[in-house]
Amino acid sequence: MIDSTTVTMERARQDLCATEPRHPRPDGQDRYTISEVVASTGLTAHTLRWYERIGLMPHVDRSHTGQRRFTNKDLDWLAFVGKLRLTGMPVADMVRYAELVREGEHTFEARQELLEQTRRDVIARMAELHDTLAVLDYKIDFYAGARKASESERA
Amino acid sequence: MIDSTTVTMERARQDLCATEPRHPRPDGQDRYTISEVVASTGLTAHTLRWYERIGLMPHVDRSHTGQRRFTNKDLDWLAFVGKLRLTGMPVADMVRYAELVREGEHTFEARQELLEQTRRDVIARMAELHDTLAVLDYKIDFYAGARKASESERA
């Protein structure tokens, strides 16, 4: 019999790494250099170090000489951060979310709220874009029509 | 008989002022102070002066003492610029469009292309947002489920 605590923890474990397919290396050997992460995320090395400095990354593991070694979990986190970035969420808010994750399961409610606010922002933004599209189409039609008219004039 | 030149010019006249309903003042008495424009556009006076300085506004008419007096046409232009801004278009590109408008009808093709590129950008952005929405919903459902599970555990 599986009790609900187990279920909760299993879901919590998924929390950081359930949204993306799978990364190249098999588990147990997931220690990527910064340049490998640059190649797979499209972020620059500068940005990755900066993310760590401001607390947007959990502290990244290091080699015996102090060089960063990223894990699959880090890549999953970066993929999710990339999605948040696409929503237009400010970096400060993403850092807030990262802090909540670090604080543990008792912040589930706060995290859900933050994500729901983001969701509302995304929907509002999509509506805005939808409206601009109408104006754009109106103008484009106007130019297309005006050009056709001046063409037939020349003919 | 109306020749096609007349038609073209009539459309050209509409070009700057056909996308918005109508502004408060009756025609012929459309000379708004900067603070009236602030009130009706939501932009700051600083921003309005800055728009003029960088060439994003056609040169605004002045009172005999040098204060700005905006016209309905200026308000229409600002409304359209507001739409372009909502698309995320950089100010430099909007200035480029404004330059094309100043250059006259022979830039219709270039203007249409610029707007069509913007349209493609808007559609791409909407698709991105649509994708992030799926991730957001996935996470929100996860938190909702986890919280419900830990509630029933407590019960």
Next chain:
DNA sequence: CGCTTGCTTGGAGTGCACTCCAAGGTTCTA
């Protein structure tokens, strides 16, 4: 072993889109 390429740090610099300031002239209302 030497060479090239890669990684480290703190701190300074960049580009964008505003945003504000000081000092002074203008306009409106009582």
Next chain:
DNA sequence: TAGAACCTTGGAGTGCACTCCAAGCAAGCG
């Protein structure tokens, strides 16, 4: 006609999200 509220300018400042730099250690290869 006095006072408040509004307007003008060039230039400097702000906040965000990176972006770059110098100086020096680390890693992999023939």
